[in-house]
Amino acid sequence: MDIATAQSMVLETLQRAANQNAEILKPAELKLKEWETEPGFYSILLNIFSNHSIDVNVRWLAVLYFKNGVDRYWRKTAPNALSEAEKTTLRQGLVSNFREPINQIATQLAVLISKVARFDCPREWPELVPTLLTAVKSEDPLVQHRTLLMLHHVIKTLSSKRLAGDRRLFQELTSNVFSFVLNLWNSHVENFLKQVNTNSSEMGATLEKALLALRILRKLTVHGFKKPHESADAVHFLNMVFDRAKTMLECRKTLPNRSSNLVELSEKFIIHLTKVLIAILEHHPFSYVDLIQPSLEFAVFYVFTPSGESVLFERFIIQCLNLIKGILLCAEYKPAKIVEETKELGTLRAHQIKMTFFTADTLTEMCRKLVTHYFLLTRDDLELWDSDPESFATDEGGESWKYSLRPCTESLFLALFHEFRVTLSPVLLEMIQNNHALVSPSDLSAILRKDAVYNAVGLAAFDLYDEVNFDQWFSTTLTQELNVKGDNYRVIRRRVVWLIGQWTGVKLSPELRPALYAGTLPLLQGDEDMAVRLTASNTLKLAIDDFEFNTDQFLPFLEPSFALLFTLLKEAHECDTKMHVLYVLSFIVERVGFAIRPYSGSLIQYLPLLWEESAEHNMLRCAIVSTLVHLVKALGTVSENLSPFLLPVIQLSTDVHQDCHVYLLEDGLELWLAVLENSSSMSHDLLHLFRNMPPLLEYSSENLRTCFYIIQANILLSPEEFLNVYGEIIVSSCSDMLSDMRSEGIVMTMRLVEMCLRASPNIATDLVKPMLPRIFEAIYQGEAYPMVMSMYLSIMARILLCSRDVFSQVIAKVAQGIGETPEVVLNKMLDVWLDKMALVTQLERRKLLGLALASLLTAQSSAVLERFCGVLLNVTETLNDIIKTDDMGIQIDSLLLTEHSSPGQDDDVDYETEHDHRRKQLAVSDPVHTIALRDYFQAQMSELQNQVGASHFEQLMQTVDIETMEQVREYVVL
Known part of the structure; x- marks a missing residue:
């Protein structure tokens, strides 16, 4: 098929794929998917989106398909990777057209080129950046803009590569292009400022180019220098940021009459200047030391002095506040506790600059401005409260301080207060004093002032611990304020109940908890404002979440709290609000346990x-x-x-x-x-529900422990029924998983196998038989972590106690698999058993192995009798561990249980579930807890004597060393 025909087919298919009708669109998409791996497909796409006469939607689709193809097939090692010859042609085609008329397509094209650059630049595509830098100098404004857009995306992508070699290449690129881009940026900014004065129609286009150049400079400065302060160009650029920001702020004031788009662009430009400073502070704190003073002067002038107010806009305020906070919290600027012991000179200088700048007067002014200006609820806040109280009451968490004004001001206030507590505590205490008295419900400005001060006191609760007698404040003013009604007073009620929540975990006496519950309940009632109710619910949660929480104190309030929260849950509309209230209810249920039953x-x-x-x-x-x-x-x-x-x-x-x-x-x-x-x-x-489990065992490694607990709980609940239905599936899944498991997983799996053998020995012995050769072979090899070997030996011991026939069959199977005789395998396994038994530390497991060893004495096996001394030694050492003397002076087996006694491992359970009861019942029927090892050992020795006769028995006794013999005689009458 010739190229023209192929191109018309692809074009026609793209046109159908751009259709809104699903019946036309779906087959077209499938066809395009089919062609993705065809040689020449991407060359045709390039031709289509480069042809400006074709419909915009079709060209847009062509770019997207090309971009997705780069992700999938450009890497050399990718399946169906593009040929090197086609890639060379495509690279040339991508940078031959800088006159794309449609903005959205130009942006996608720039992203596409950057994706290719990530793979190929600079090795396979060394000419990319030089080509772009040449095109940027074009006299054609469109070419300038499109090239800058491409350069921005290429630089952004290359700067994100983190391997050492890639970083070196990016630093080399930066040293070659930085001064050029800096001059370019400067000339565009200067042009823009001239155009503002002449009211030129080109202002917007020029500012866009200046912004793109600035974005490139930011990436180059942050990621292209090991130490930006060692580059004269970088230092020059960073110092210019302040002047450019001041100029642009003044310029922005004159723009509103011209165009909203121009104002938005100028704001983006100013914000990006501050982003440069914040990024350098974050990535190169020691390069930033010389900029601390000008940064603080700049930010404080605009945000905290009347002179700077006229040029402010919200996003700029947020950036300035975050810049101050970044300097305050920067770990590299914090000296040792004894300042003189600080070794890093940059840290000392930064600390000195900070201390010199933050005088008591400056701090006081900043604190007052934050509380009395930025903390005040605005008209917009109150309107949101009226129209959507649930959204208003939702606490903005996470990183909202980065982009939202209120969390941002609160975050800076906390950082300031924590760092300069000694200076700022008296300032805040004075504010409390000035706003202590009850205010009139009709005086909204006084209410808002008090709200702001209380907000500050709540935020700084930990730092004000020694300064505020919160018990007294709570018992007098705050409790009174909770009871004042009136529409405006909802602001105070909400803030006071929030404040109490903040201080509950800091400094509120336990005996005042009932008063807290009693004061909170009225604020949860249906006639109260929704935002107040939600805040009260959170305070209740904080009070219950405290380590001094006393269930008995709360019980008188349990029923009304639960009922009111439940009503709140039903009346809330927003999904987030319902989640929040449900979380509080759930928390109460968890804390009070059984006491919730009557109210649930x-x-x-x-x-x-x-x-x-x-x-x-x-x-x-x-x-x-x-x-x-x-x-x-x-x-x-x-x-x-x-x-x-x-x-x-x-x-x-x-x-x-x-x-x-x-x-x-x-x-x-x-x-x-x-x-x-x-x-x-x-x-x-x-029982039917368990059908969901097999896929989970395949798929869900992070939840495997819980899955195993579920299987164990099912086994305990109904051993025969459950194992008959699902036993084979469980054993098969466990077998499949074992080969990929680490020690911890193997131990978990073995515990599950052991649970099967304990709960239903007859059924489980046949069920687990397919797994046993793997376990026995691991014992034969003798190489496993002690905990794993302990579990393997335990499984083997239980099989031996359940069915000697199965034990023998598995030994034969292992022997067949490794090409040995069963006698050789048994001999080696017994040697490992006797050798490793000392590593088994858990008494129950030691006794289990002791019982199994004692059972072998009468197996009429020469392998066992050849190791007679070792068997006796291990059994008697186990008896030494488990025999205790009771109050009457009688020696007893400490692991024996009756119906009424309980295994020690369950004693720490807070309350007994049916499952706990079943576990105890299982323990009571376990050979470890029902058979006295001493008695069993005695019986086995007597039976052995009967089997072999007195003279052979005597010969066996001669093989035992004196010390072991003395220990045996302590427990057994021979």
């Missing part, structure tokens, strides 16, 4: 409705599943009544074929485990 009915009825409503909100569903985990644990077997709701929730959450399992799996597994642990019997639906 309403929540139990509502959660299925909320589950249905939240089908599109996976994070809310996560919160619901998490709450259900705590509820099931608190309700115990009562939760079985919830099975019709719980089991479908678990089914959905743990089904790997459902998209939502990505969000719900971890909590879903916890819920599954909690339901099993609190079930009194196995139901058909609960």
Whole structure:
């Protein structure tokens, strides 16, 4: 097929792929997908998007397909990689056209070129950057802009490469192009300023080019120099940033009458100048030391003095505040506790500059301005509160301080207060004093001032610990203010209940907790403002989350708290709000445990409705599943009544074929485990649920431990029924996993196998038989970590105690596999057993191995009798460990259990679930806890004497050394 025909086919297919009709679009997309790996396909795409007469949407699609192809097929080692010859042609074509008329396509083209540059520049594409730098000098404004756009994306991509070789190449590139780009930037800025004066129509285009050049300079300065302060050009550029920012701020004031787009561009330019400073501070703190003083002077002048106010806009304020905070918190600028001991000279200089700048007067002024100006709720805040109280009350967490003014001011205030607590504490205490008295509900400005001061006191709670008598304040003014009604006073009520939450974990006496609960409850009621209710719910959560929380103190408030929070949960509209309130409810359930039972009915009825409503909100569903985990644990077997709701929730959450399992799996597994642990019997639906488990064992390594707990819980709940249905699948999955497991995983798997053997020895012995050769061979090899070997020996011992026939069959199978006789394998395994038994430290396992060894005495095996001394030594050493003297002076086996005693490992359980009870019952029936090793040893020795006769027995005794013999006689009558 000739090129023209191929091109028209691709063009026609792209046109169909740009169609909105799915019936036309889908086949076209499939066809394009088919062609992705065809030689020449990307050359045709290049021709199509380079042809400006073709429809924009078609060209846009062609660029996108080319860009995706670069990701998949440009790397030399990629399957179906493009040929080197085609790539050479494509590279030439990509930089032959700098006159793309459509902005969006130009941007995609620039990104596409940068992706190729990431693979090929500079080795396979050394001419790229020189070509772009030449084209930038063009007289054609469009060519200038498009080339700068490409250069920006190329530099951005190359600067992000982190390997040492790539970084060296980028530093070399920087040294070659920096001064050129700096001059280019300067000339565009100067042009723009002249054009502003002459009111030229080219202003916008010139400023765009200046911004692109600035973006390039930022990447070059941050990533292209090891130490920017050692480059005269970089230092020159960084010092110019302040002057350019001042000029542009003044210039921006004159622009509003001209064009909103121009104002937006000028703001972007100013913000980018501050980004340069913040990036250098972050990546090269010691190169920034000389810039600390001008940075602080610059930021403080604009944000904290009346002279700078006229040119401010919000994003610029945020950048300035973050710059100050970055300097305050920079770890490299913090000296040793004894300043004179600081070795790094840059640190000392930075510290001295900071201390000189932040005088008491400057700090006081900054603190006052932050609290009395920036902390004040604005008209916009109050309007948002009225129109959308849930959004208003949602606390902006994470990194919102980087882009949102209120969190940003609060974050700087905290940093300042923490660093200069001694200077600022008296300032804030004075503000508290000045705003201490109750204010009139009609005086909004006084209310807002008080709100701002209380906000500061809450933020600085830890630093004000010794300065404020919070108990007294809480018991007098704050409690009074919570009770004042009036529309404006909602501001104070919300702030006071928030303040109490902030101080609860810092300094509130335990005896005042009941007063806190009593004061919070009215703020949760339905007639209260929604934002106040949400804040009160969070304070309640903080109070309950405190390490001094006393359940008994809270119980009188439990029923009303739960009822009010439940009502709040139902009345909230936003998904985030429901999650927040549900989290508080869930927290209460977790903390009070069984005490929640009488009050949980309403929540139990509502959660299925909320589950249905939240089908599109996976994070809310996560919160619901998490709450259900705590509820099931608190309700115990009562939760079985919830099975019709719980089991479908678990089914959905743990089904790997459902998209939502990505969000719900971890909590879903916890819920599954909690339901099993609190079930009194196995139901058909609960058994059926296990069909979700095999894919999880294949897929989910991070949740494997919980999956194993679920399997163990199922085994304990209904051993025969469960193992008959799913035993083979479990053993097969465990076998498959063992080959890829580390020691910890092997131990977990062996514990699961052991649980099967303990819970249902008859069924499990046949079930685990396919795994046993691997385990026996590992013992034969004798090389495993002590904990792993301990588990292998335990499995072998249980098989031996369950069925000698199976034990012999597995020995024969191992012998066949390695080409040895069964006698050789048994001999070697016994040697390893006797050698490694001393490494088994857990008493239950030592006794298990002791019982198994004693059982072998009567196996009529020459291999055992040849090691008679070793067997006796290990059994008696085990007896030394487990025999204790009771209060009556009688020696007893310390591991023997009765129906009423419990194994020590369960003593630390806070409350006993059905599962705990089943574990104890299993322990009570375990040979380790039912057979007295001493008695069994005596019986086996007597039986051996009968088997071999007195004279042969005497010969055997002659093989035992004197010390071992003395120990044996302590326990056995011979």
